[in-house]
Amino acid sequence: MSGSTLLQIDFFDAFAVWRRNYDVNLRLWKAEVLPPLLEPAVSILAFGWGIGSLIAAKVTGIPYLMFVGAGILVVTGLVRAILECTYGAYFRMVYQSTYDAILSTPIGVASLGAGEILWAASKAAFDSLLIMVILLLFDILHSPMSVLIPVVIMVGATGLAAVAFAYTASISSIYQYNYFIGVAFSSLWICGAYFPVDRLPLVLQYLSWALPITSVVDLSRDLMTGRLDSWSMLEAAWIIVSALLAGEIALRRLSKRMYQ
Amino acid sequence: MRISAFSNPSRKQNAPSSAVAGIKVSQGNHCEQSPGRRHAVEAHRLMKKYGTFTAVDEIDFIVERGESFGLLGPNGAGKSTTMRMIYCRTPLTSGHLLVEGWDVRHDQSKIKALVGIVPQENNLDPDLNVIDNLNVYARYFRIPAGEAQDRAEELLDFMGLTEKRNTWVEALSGGMKRRLIVARALMNNPKVLVLDEPTTGLDPHVRHDLWDRLRELRRRQITILLSTHYMEEAQTLCDRLIIMDRGKILALGKPLDLIERNVSRFVLEVHEVDGRSPLSLAPKVIAEAHGATHYYFAPSPELLTPLISKYSDHKSLLRPSNLEDVFLKLTGRDRLD
Structure with missing residues (x-):
């Protein structure tokens, strides 16, 4: 294949794919929107009131409830993106043959993949908005820059969704997700969501900062507290670049799978 | 109902007029004018290989515009692969393939805008109801919502599904799902309708019902x-057809011509003749033995009737020859793969 697959995306077509998922979710909103938010809402209470009451000291200069609130906010969105582009996408691709039907129309494979990945990222951003309402009730959102957090989560979720999608396009059995979910969910524990990365052994610190999700957590927390600096800009750049790279890989994998 | 031409900047349509499913379309399809279009499909030395396996082996054929063209063959003959290449889902290994004058290698979105596809497997969207299956599909062709809605209602009427418009797809019978897939394939007012084994697995009533709609x-x-x-499906529905086996075309022509060219017009089947050799007969009668059945082919039934008395203790059937006889002769009657 020559050139970037990303350049083959027709965003009008990608939006048609996005709209298909939106329509389905609108129909199933009771099952799709509220239950998945119960667990993060309770975890904020558990971490903030429960574990947080045991932690008297501030963590990286902020109360633990604020620290962990930012972490849960990001992790909730990212988990949603992972699930959408693993099991959700696999069902549509293999069991429902939805991709086959879509590719029988003028929509190309790059636009199809982009629509799916951006849908997962949109769901992540939407979830983060709802979690932010809960955080607002706890008086955790201190900076007006917090309004940018869903944007950061959406871009970060695009990258992670693309990684998940690349894996989905590469596997032959749904059971192979055990490996991916094991690695992906483990990485969510070392990305600075629940405790500062500098508590980790040095080698894991390097690994953690190499993962774009750590930057998504850190940048979101900085927006929440209003403590942006040049490091934040580097993190933003890394989130964008990694999302583009992952997107390119995902679309190439999908293209290879769908055109044989 | 009269539906005007769809218009959008990138999938512009200015092809000649056509009318499908009772819907008059004043100006053609969702596509650009094709370059020097003469035939609906032109395949030249078309080949598809998967590794060392050759699925389609340098075949040539032409499908004229407006004709019904059949691809016959046993499982694994290369029919589906050929069709997938036509609707741009499988890349060619070598050769040339034009659909409505467009090259499948370079003009995929143009071709897909022109073609309606009824796949072998059901790929309706189970997350949507009947009418939404059509409306969401129309979006992929950038058909404006109002026009899509009108067209969907017309096609549901044509396919006898109006009462099921709000039913979930999973609640439909197998026959209704097939009809909905055909309706969906007509949403973009296609120039070419590709049906890959559309009636496989359907009961006879449903199959004949679908044939009626395809004849329309x-x-x-x-x-x-x-x-x-x-x-029977091929003989009933196709103007011309090709018989394929192991990736190659064994015969091409009109159904009746193929019968006359490959087997005589009448056949006597005699069943349960284990161990006996076919009788030697007049020069114009050709005898074949396959398993426990003897076949006698002749240009007129009179040449065969004397034989019936010779097999008075066996079940026999005198009938006109059909495509199945041609098919089995060309692909081998005793093949079980």
């Missing part, structure tokens, strides 16, 4: 490409 489309001059292993 045929009368409206839409080009139909149909793969099947039901000989």
Whole structure:
């Protein structure tokens, strides 16, 4: 294949794919929107009131409830993106043959993949908005820059969704997700969501900062507290670049799978 | 109802007029004018290999515009692969393939805008109801919502599904799902309708019902490409057909011509003749033995009737020869793969 697959995306077509998922979710909103938010809402209470009451000291200069609130906010969105582009996408691709039907129309494979990945990222951003309402009730959102957090989560979720999608396009059995979910969910524990990365052994610190999700957590927390600096800009750049790279890989994998 | 031409900047349509499913379309399809279009499909030395396996082996054929063209062959003959190449889902290994004058290698979105596809497997969207299956599909062709809605209602009426418009797809019977897939394939007002074994697994009532609707489309001059292993289906629906086996074309022509060219017009089947050799007969009668059945082919039934008395203790059947006889002769009657 020559050139970037990303350049083959027709965003009008990608939006048609996005709209298909939106329509389905609108129909199933009771099952799709509220239950998945119960667990993060309770975890904020558990971490903030429960574990947080045991932690008297501030963590990286902020109360633990604020620290962990930012972490849960990001992790909730990212988990949603992972699930959408693993099991959700696999069902549509293999069991429902939805991709086959879509590719029988003028929509190309790059636009199809982009629509799916951006849908997962949109769901992540939407979830983060709802979690932010809960955080607002706890008086955790201190900076007006917090309004940018869903944007950061959406871009970060695009990258992670693309990684998940690349894996989905590469596997032959749904059971192979055990490996991916094991690695992906483990990485969510070392990305600075629940405790500062500098508590980790040095080698894991390097690994953690190499993962774009750590930057998504850190940048979101900085927006929440209003403590942006040049490091934040580097993190933003890394989130964008990694999302583009992952997107390119995902679309190439999908293209290879769908055109044989 | 009269529906005007769809218009959008990138999938502009200015092809000649056509009418499908009772819907008059004043100006053609969702596509650009094709370059020097003469035939619906032109395949030249078309080849598809998967590793060392050759699925389609340098075949040539032409499908004229407005004709019903069949692809017959046993499982694994290369029919579906050929069709997938036509609707741009499988890349060619070598050769040339034009659909409505467009090259499948370079003009995929143009071709896909022109083609309606009824796949072998059901790929309706189970997360949507009947009418939304059509409306959401129309979006992929950038058909404006109002026009899509009108067209969907017309097609549901044409396919006898109006009462099911709000039913979930999973609640439909197998026959209704097939009809909905055909309706969906007509949403973009295609020039070429590709049907890959459309009636496989359907009961006879449903199959005949679907044939009636396909005949109606045929009368409206839409080009139909149909793969099947039901000989009756091919004989009933196709103007011309090719018989394929192991990736190659064994025969091409009109159903009746193929019968006359490959087997005589009448056949006497004699069943349960284990161990006996076929009788030697007049020069114009050709005898074949396959398993426990003898076949006697002749240009007229009179040449065969004397034989019936010679097999008075066996079940026998005198009938006109059909495509199945041609098919079995060309692909081998005793093949079980």
